[in-house]
Amino acid sequence: MSKHFSSGIRRCLRRWFYPLLSVSVALAIGLSSLPPAQAFSWQDLIFRGIQVIQLSTLSDRQEVELGEQIDGELVGGEIRLLRNREATAYIDRIGQQLARAGDRPDIPYTFQVVDDPEINAFATMGGFVYVNKGLMLAADNEAELASVIAHEIGHIVGRHSVEQMRRMAIAQGVASVAGIDSNMAVQIGVELALRRPHSRSAEYEADRLGVEALVRAGYDGRAAVDFLAKLLGGGSPPTFLSTHPATGDRIEALEREIDGTATASGAGMDTATYRATLDHLFS
Numbered sequence: 063m064s065k066h067f068s069s070g071i072r073r074c075l076r077r078w079f080y081p082l083l084s085v086s087v088a089l090a091i092g093l094s095s096l097p098p099a100q101a102f103s104w105q106d107l108i109f110r111g112i113q114v115i116q117l118s119t120l121s122d123r124q125e126v127e128l129g130e131q132i133d134g135e136l137v138g139g140e141i142r143l144l145r146n147r148e149a150t151a152y153i154d155r156i157g158q159q160l161a162r163a164g165d166r167p168d169i170p171y172t173f174q175v176v177d178d179p180e181i182n183a184f185a186t187m188g189g190f191v192y193v194n195k196g197l198m199l200a201a202d203n204e205a206e207l208a209s210v211i212a213h214e215i216g217h218i219v220g221r222h223s224v225e226q227m228r229r230m231a232i233a234q235g236v237a238s239v240a241g242i243d244s245n246m247a248v249q250i251g252v253e254l255a256l257r258r259p260h261s262r263s264a265e266y267e268a269d270r271l272g273v274e275a276l277v278r279a280g281y282d283g284r285a286a287v288d289f290l291a292k293l294l295g296g297g298s299p300p301t302f303l304s305t306h307p308a309t310g311d312r313i314e315a316l317e318r319e320i321d322g323t324a325t326a327s328g329a330g331m332d333t334a335t336y337r338a339t340l341d342h343l344f345s
Contacts, residue, residue, distance in 0.1 A: 116241035117228040122169050125224060128244065129188020132251035133172070136186070140252060144177040144195055149343045153193050153211070156204065160212045161189070163278035165271060166219040173211070181293070185214035186255045187223040198340065202292070205276075205285030205330030212276040213286075216268030219275075222260050227251060230258070269312055273319050282328025283320045287313055 115124060137143060144150070150173070157173035171189040176182075179196040191214045193207075201207040217223065227250050231237035236246050260268070269286070277283040294309040330336075 114238075114241045115244050115247060117224060117231065117237070117247070120224055125221075126169055126188040128247060128251065129186055129190050131244070131248045132186045132188075132255065133190045135248055135252045136192075136255060137174075140256060141192065142177045144175040146175065146343065149175050149195075149198070152339070152343060153198075156208050157191055157211050157215070159279050160208060160215055160275050164212075164215050164219050164275040169218075171215070171218075183210050183214050184255055185217050185223070186251055187218065187221070187227075189218055191215065191218070192255075195344075199344075200293075201289060201336070203285065203331050203333050203336045204339070205281040205328065206289040206292075207336075208279070208281050208330060209272065209276055209283075209286035209289055212272035212279075212281075213268050214272075215275060216271035217260065217264065219271050220264060220267050222264040222268065223251065223254055226254055226258070226260065226264070230254065266312070266315055269316055270319050273316055277320075277328065280328065281330045284328070285331065287316050287320065290316070 115128070120128070153175050154173045157171060161167055161171040169189045171191065173191045173193065175198070176192050176194045178194040179199075180194055181196045181200045182194045183192060183197050185191045191211060193211060197210060198207060201210075227247060228237070230250055230253075231242045231246070234250075236242060236250075259265075273283050273286050276286060290309050290313050294313070
């Protein structure tokens with residue numbers, strides 16, 4: 063065998079055989095860690111291996127792509143968006159202003175209005191934030207509305223949904239050494255967005271990050287405290303507060319975070335202007 067021919071074979075091995083061997087080993091490890099009920103054929107594993115993601119090293123691009131898939135499932139059947147372009151544009155304007163002032167402005171953000179009378183807002187990974195129409199109507203001014211949107215952005219900045227998904231996948235036994243199947247990740251993401259509360263520490267961090275962005279965006283930081291206090295004193299607090307830490311404790315923590323001098327000249331506290339805006343949007 064010629065020296066040139068032998069060298070060509072070695073190059074071919076390096077190019078094709080060794081990467082294929084690495085994939086096979088990874089798939090074998092993943093297979094050994096799956097519960098018996100989740101055994102797949104080798105053909106299925108090879109196909110699924112392309113879709114496996116590692117949550118502990120999820121890049122911004124991967125997080126956004128996963129968020130887009132979760133959003134597709136939510137909008138495709140789990141929630142009903144408000145078909146009101148002006149209202150969506152209004153929420154998007156506020157949200158984008160807050161996102162630029164936040165600690166993670168380099169990913170794209172999408173803000174949408176949910177056609178639901180309940181007072182609620184939620185977010186999923188990758189920059190997707192959802193605001194109920196009921197929340198818009200419950201706020202007394204734009205700063206109060208912005209404070210809730212900023213809180214949801216805080217969850218995205220803290221990557222709380224990614225960590226929550228990782229823990230839930232491990233607890234359910236659907237994560238392997240190689241990672242988690244992206245289809246399963248989307249299912250978990252929908253469940254987390256709609257029905258699973260964040261941890262106590264994540265909620266406090268989202269409050270802190272949110273009020274920091276709120277003030278940097280020019281809004282009065284006191285609005286965050288005002289809105290929570292109003293909901294707490296309303297006699298029947300909205301359902302979404304039951305999944306958060308005690309509202310009184312959150313108010314005390316927020317008050318410690320807010321710098322009075324930085325918020326005294328904050329904007330967005332005009333109730334008359336805000337009500338006129340809502341009348342225009344929803345008349």
